Amino acid sequence: MKATLAVALVVGCLSLAAPAGYSEAPKSAGNGGSGSAWRAGEEKAANSAAVRVRLLRVASFDQPTYLASPPGDRERRFVTERAGRIRVVLGRRKLRAPFLDIRSRVSTEGEGGLLSMAFSPDYARSRLLYVYYVDRSGALRVDRYRRSASSADRAERGSRRSVIAQPHTRRNHKGGQLQFGRDGMLYMGFGDGGGAHDPDDNAQDLRTLLGKLLRIDPRPGGGYRVPRDNPFVGRAGARPEVFSYGLRNPYRFSFDRRTGDLALADVGQDAAEEVNFVKASRRARRPRGGVNFGWDPFEGRGRNPKGSSPSAAGHVPPALERTHRQGFCSITGGYVIRDRSLGSLYGAYVYGDLCDARLRVARLRAGRAQGDRTLGPRLPSLVSFGEDASGRVHAVSLDGGVFRLARSR
Ligand SMILES: [Ca+2]
Ligand SMILES: [Ca+2]
Numbered sequence: 001m002k003a004t005l006a007v008a009l010v011v012g013c014l015s016l017a018a019p020a021g022y023s024e025a026p027k028s029a030g031n032g033g034s035g036s037a038w039r040a041g042e043e044k045a046a047n048s049a050a051v052r053v054r055l056l057r058v059a060s061f062d063q064p065t066y067l068a069s070p071p072g073d074r075e076r077r078f079v080t081e082r083a084g085r086i087r088v089v090l091g092r093r094k095l096r097a098p099f100l101d102i103r104s105r106v107s108t109e110g111e112g113g114l115l116s117m118a119f120s121p122d123y124a125r126s127r128l129l130y131v132y133y134v135d136r137s138g139a140l141r142v143d144r145y146r147r148s149a150s151s152a153d154r155a156e157r158g159s160r161r162s163v164i165a166q167p168h169t170r171r172n173h174k175g176g177q178l179q180f181g182r183d184g185m186l187y188m189g190f191g192d193g194g195g196a197h198d199p200d201d202n203a204q205d206l207r208t209l210l211g212k213l214l215r216i217d218p219r220p221g222g223g224y225r226v227p228r229d230n231p232f233v234g235r236a237g238a239r240p241e242v243f244s245y246g247l248r249n250p251y252r253f254s255f256d257r258r259t260g261d262l263a264l265a266d267v268g269q270d271a272a273e274e275v276n277f278v279k280a281s282r283r284a285r286r287p288r289g290g291v292n293f294g295w296d297p298f299e300g301r302g303r304n305p306k307g308s309s310p311s312a313a314g315h316v317p318p319a320l321e322r323t324h325r326q327g328f329c330s331i332t333g334g335y336v337i338r339d340r341s342l343g344s345l346y347g348a349y350v351y352g353d354l355c356d357a358r359l360r361v362a363r364l365r366a367g368r369a370q371g372d373r374t375l376g377p378r379l380p381s382l383v384s385f386g387e388d389a390s391g392r393v394h395a396v397s398l399d400g401g402v403f404r405l406a407r408s409r
Pocket of ligand 1: 201
């Protein structure tokens, strides 16, 4: 049995070396460029014709889990801390007072914690934002909060409304990602209920929200509506919130901010980690729904010998697979880079793993990804990536450091 954040904690304890990186602050930004450890050996050769990337330290946090910015706000970056606080970085300065503190509501047992957040597409007007966390009963929970009317750096006291809650009794596979799609809907990834090999066979069962990617339309006052164009609306025995299924622990997924394509990383069991890719339709501004990603009859591109669900007919295999033999243990899905300052990396998908500290990039395609390679920088305890309002990509280490991917000069 394998854990996501629990593995990170172990890795964090064993890793005494600070992650390689340079400060974003101007006084020390000049020391970068010809970085040391990460340019050794084969990586140097692999990157010789490519843009070199370094990690600029934004700030340090207490077990950071995610980074996001409100749409259009180029000054603020918000960082979730696992125990339940949201911190604000204003410009290059981490503010002392948290934006929100829900530590009394959050459980950090197993793979729990405050795991991500998402801003409403109309945040500038509505001031609404959403948080994904594991509550004191172990349930997966998405709540809505509102920004203070008087300060962009504080949530409004007493503004919490429940959006959705899903009981989940085991310690692992808590999912964790919230994202608004380009269609304006809120998507979230729920794990399969935990344990090993999906003991309740939830992922293939459309009657439960566990092991699914969900798509909902949150109501401003709390709760949600089910979008009428969801793939299983009207099908008997299926939950209409389900957008796609056959997932083990979709801990991180993202939408390409330019195209709306879905890149969904599913954490594997004993053999393989995977990234799934679904192209967006231009008209619908969202990826195709109803896709079966194969768990637990399949893990990665292979059959799962211990899978017990009925066969996953018509399932879509991942675009990218990294095996445990290759050193991966728990994949951390990232973003398609849309930061023009990163040159030839524009359009590449960056991702990584908790056990292999080397960041990687690949070009995602329907079918099979291309050009999968190490990027250069290493970041131990990589729990997440995050995008700011300008599309700049950040990498988050549960050890404390949050870094921006920048071009090496
Ligand atoms: Ca099973
Ligand atoms: Ca799969």
